[in-house]
Amino acid sequence: MLxxxxxxxxxxxxxxxxxxxxxxxxxxxxxxxxxxEERPAAAFFRFTDATGxxxxxxxxxxxxxxxxxxxxxxAKRGPGKRxxxxxxxxxxxxxxxxRAHVEDVVDQGRLRELRVRGRAIAIExxxxxxxxxxxxxxxxxxxxxxxVGMGExxxxxxxxxxxxxxxxxxxxxxxxxxxxxxxxxxxxxVIGAGISGAQLAxxxxxxxxxxxxxxxxxxxxxxxxxxxxxLGPRGLEPFAxxxxxxxxxxxxARARNRGSMPPEVAGRIANAVARASLRFxxxxxxxASVDANGVALLTKLGARLEVDQVILATGxxxxxxxxxxxxxxxxxxxxxxxxxxxxxxxxxxxxxxGLFVTGPLAELELGPAARNIAGARAAGARLRRSA
Numbered sequence: 001m002l003x004x005x006x007x008x009x010x011x012x013x014x015x016x017x018x019x020x021x022x023x024x025x026x027x028x029x030x031x032x033x034x035x036x037e038e039r040p041a042a043a044f045f046r047f048t049d050a051t052g053x054x055x056x057x058x059x060x061x062x063x064x065x066x067x068x069x070x071x072x073x074x075a076k077r078g079p080g081k082r083x084x085x086x087x088x089x090x091x092x093x094x095x096x097x098x099r100a101h102v103e104d105v106v107d108q109g110r111l112r113e114l115r116v117r118g119r120a121i122a123i124e125x126x127x128x129x130x131x132x133x134x135x136x137x138x139x140x141x142x143x144x145x146x147x148v149g150m151g152e153x154x155x156x157x158x159x160x161x162x163x164x165x166x167x168x169x170x171x172x173x174x175x176x177x178x179x180x181x182x183x184x185x186x187x188x189x190v191i192g193a194g195i196s197g198a199q200l201a202x203x204x205x206x207x208x209x210x211x212x213x214x215x216x217x218x219x220x221x222x223x224x225x226x227x228x229x230x231l232g233p234r235g236l237e238p239f240a241x242x243x244x245x246x247x248x249x250x251x252x253a254r255a256r257n258r259g260s261m262p263p264e265v266a267g268r269i270a271n272a273v274a275r276a277s278l279r280f281x282x283x284x285x286x287x288a289s290v291d292a293n294g295v296a297l298l299t300k301l302g303a304r305l306e307v308d309q310v311i312l313a314t315g316x317x318x319x320x321x322x323x324x325x326x327x328x329x330x331x332x333x334x335x336x337x338x339x340x341x342x343x344x345x346x347x348x349x350x351x352x353x354g355l356f357v358t359g360p361l362a363e364l365e366l367g368p369a370a371r372n373i374a375g376a377r378a379a380g381a382r383l384r385r386s387a
Contacts, residue, residue: 153323156172189211195265226255246340
């Protein structure tokens, strides 16, 4: 029997496994990480590559190793020194450098030894701990961590759903199989001007072609997707004192800088508009149709736009992640949920004795930054106290 089993091997699952095997001293052979991806944090790098990201939005102190300054130390040695890139402010790391950092963390922590390739199907309580049914058999663990992210639920607007399956004409930047390199050089519309859509539109505009970025609102420029106060006591102490979960949900909604981009990405958009390689249209799509000539988009302000391909950069659906797997676990184990559907947790991030969560599932406890790398580090600090 394992001591700890983590469901999900993305950014959160990888950092938590590093904490358990490193800071908490749990033997490597007593930890398991079940994940459908071949490599740790594979979905994160697939999504960031898809948008054309070159530098993370997060500062260097938000990394997957144990110490806040581990990324800066990695930049001074071996493989890290060869690819180290930071940009001000806050020494935000280059994506290629951060990828090398994650690989180094995995190697140093022997984290590949923990991974079980597959997908969790069901959870049951065992005589001691939990039994997790997978595609390839049953795993048993005394304690279980659900590190389930939003990556499998990209948001498709209703007008796009109404078109049906036309992947050669309308796709989502976070859809399985999306490849930015495969996008043609014709008339491209990118829907959504958050960081993902803005980066994608700017990257496509840099290579030539006719790119239109369509957003319901003008550019929202924020350095981070929530203000730094939500990483420290100024924001989190009042949040923890708030007993109403509905009020906490309202705080999270207000605190998130949704649909925003950092200043340097806004600068790329402005430059592309100035050189006429990008149009920025502030409007909302009302309906769309597809024929042999491409996609016709009708906006709520009455405009008609004709393009060859539409790429949605509309983020992820806000409903609780985990799908049927988690729905059935909630019913089977009697797990408490708030009115919004998200877990009601103890400060330890326990949903039930021995069952912990991280990522978006922990946001009613960890606050607006729960989904981010900073949220993974905050979850790791609490998990260490329970190990």
